[in-house]
Amino acid sequence: MTQPGRFVSAPGLLFAALGLGALLAPFMTISANRIVEGQGVKVWSLAGAGETLVGIVAVTVGLALGVPRVWPRLRLGGAILGLAGLLWLLMQGAPALLDGAGEYARVSPAIGFWCLFTVLMLLMADALADLTPGPFARAGLLTAVLSALALVLWSGALADLSVLQEFASRKNGFLDAALRHLGLAFGSLAAAAVIGFPLGVLCHGRADLRGMTLPVLSFLQTIPSLAMFGLMIPIFSWVGETVPGAQAIGIAGIGFAPAFVALVLYSLLPVVGNTVAGLASAPPAAIEAARGMGMTPGQRLVRVELPLGLPIILTGVRIVLVQNIGLAVIAGLIGGGGFGTFVFQGLNQTATDLILLGALPTVVLALVAAIVMDILVDLVRPTPETTP
Amino acid sequence: MIEIDRITKTYNGVRAVDSVTMTVETGTITVIVGTSGSGKTTLLRMINRLEEPSSGEVRINGESTLAVKPHILRRRIGYAIQGHGLFPHHTVARNIAAVPELLNWSADKIRARVDELLTLFSMEPATFRDRYPAALSGGQQQRVGVARALASRPDLLLMDEPFGALDPVIRTRAQEDLRRIQQQLGSTIMLVTHDMEEAMRLGDRVAVMDAGRLVQHGTPAEIITRPATDFVASMVGEVERPLRLLSLVPVSDLVEAGTAEGEALQVGASLRDALSACLWTGRSAVPVEQDGRRVGRVTFDAIRARARVHP
């Protein structure tokens, strides 16, 4: 078959083509207020010719650097340069467009920006896949990216964007929602771990218990989230009304408690299932040897099965964490708080910025959780990857 | 001394091991040989109670194995298996130290023992101590597996097809190493295999199992010359019988005064080696050497005569 050559990266070529195409699409939109539909603005009419040219050149050069295959570092550099270019264009475009557009006018990134952003992120991921950085390098990179993001947001360079204006008008609510969201996601994970881990260990030793538990848990997992949250409501309102003192500690049909329990139920399968799979992953010959040398079942668990199964068990925790960060959005529908509150309010009011204010942090949170957990999973791998 | 007394294992009414009785002398190697499904592995696993006997008992130095808890018993019995079963997440040193750790030996004592065993198995401690099993060759992994089984100076070492996963060249070396180390340490070993060649090469005594029963238990020479059943005879192989027998006798038994042409054999070599040398080079006698000095010769006629004398 025809290879695109030893020097040209095929994905890089694809990214360049897609990216240049996206440059022709509207880069930002400007609208008269936060509800009405906006007007697309092409990248070359964002601001003064000089300012925009710098950004366009940075993006184009960044995309071009992604094409040669030989130096992955150069491709990574290209992605970073391109992203910086995008940021520069937003910083130049937002104030320029708002200038004289009226008190309630809003500017936001449009389809062109989002496409370029996606393409450049993919370029970065592709270059990183070539470089295969170790866990510490990835942790460093993640920290650097998050710090850069925090710096940009804190500096106010993007404060003119409509999402951030939406944020500015709900600062306190946002903080509450963030805390509530994290509380739901991590709290339910902790509860699921406390229940699920011992259950998994028990299931590991007993096939009959395993045969009963895992199918029940996977059926629980199958129930659509909205239905599960909904089904919690009658149960919890009944508990709230009949158990004395339950209402005093916040147990009622809607709110935090039913959302929390629904998330715990969803989390049990990955925790129990991966604990069972992890403990069973030790080589059979090693288990036979452990038995033969006189380890008790407890010693076998602690010295052999657990350390060898830890990566798989932690992968279960990763699945739960990412899943719960997403599902916690649904809590917004039953008064459980979290970023879902913004998402569903935004959908009700057809206020795009409000939807984004809820959805974007959720996505970032889920991605960061996934990357951090992947790093942890790599760190607990019991043997260094050695090929004899 | 290990006494196996009418030991039986029944699975769903089928007797996998049927009333086996035998005695293993201290400091010897007993090889249990049989086809798959003959019950040889089950017999071995009942000795350290990885399988509980349905009836009968095993006594080690007079004490019944049923008198102690199984895991305590197993710490006194070494166990090496096919495919080594090393812990992939522990270094070589920690693998070897596994049983001493269970027995709460002091760290110094463990370290000394690990180095001693690595040296015994011709593995430089400084080089190998901190490696992980994945970074070892198949032969090295197997040696560490045996070293681990010997670490706590067990009363008895059980080996279940320990060389089954090795290629022929490495297997022969591993067998020689085992012989050497067993003689050096005076260990008592019970080893299971399906390979009669291996049984003959390693065993002081060979026990042949068929369909759960012990059909013959004796020296290799007895097994070859006086097979108790047709099954034993077929395991030995009619065609190979004389060669197997000759391989049990050292050249030193037949050395006579006189000289011969060509390359010499060492006194430790077997008559089979001598026969092979005669046939290959077309000689009727081969010189014999000890410590680099010619001590006499062994003749083709003497070998032929010896092969006809069945003890």
Added chain:
Amino acid sequence: MRIGTVLRPALVLLLLALVLRPAWFTPVFAPFAPQGGPVIYDRVSLLSLSLSHLGLVAAASAAATLIAVTLAILVTRPAGAAFRPLSRTITNMGQTFPPVAVLALAVPALGFGAGPTLVALFLYGLLPIFENAIAALSTLPPATMEAARGIGLNRWQRLVRVELPLALPVILTGIRLSVVIALGTATIGSTVAARTLGEVIIAGLLTNNTAYVLQGGLIVGLFAVLIYDALVQLEVRLARRIGAQSS
């Protein structure tokens, strides 16, 4: 297994009754309805909501299967090898995007209605199928592949006669994961004005009518569990057939 043979038809009957004859359940749900409020959701027929819900899921999943399997085939050919690392990253990271967030983000781009729901279901549905199809196509038994080459099958014949049939059970697992997620996400689709069974639950939440919530929750839950179960049975049967063939 024995529980299944009794439970399965019972659940199917219960589901049919809930969808086709909701009035039968008035006495069951009445205690949960507000004083004097309606007990049974009757703004739209539950049957039409169910059909619309399942139709969305079926359309999205079918499209996702087609595209994802095609992409997986391309990426597992030598010519597409350059895209392998990238596709792994995309499936890994893409699946961390919460389905709800994908749905919510589709609205600014596409507006309200069935459109964004369909697109979100499709996009999200791609990933599990793509991932499983790649895994299945790249871990076929080497001996079988050698034999297929050895008896003179060309690339296309190998793909159609050997690779795809052998990969089918694993691909089907991906489709099942995808369908289950799509069923759940479609439920939430009613918040962006797609006509799905989620409407019943949302209506209940908005009017504090727990009877609606329970009714909608039960129907959606039963659909999901039964479809999941049916797909599992299909996979088991297929895997058994391949297992029987290879042994």
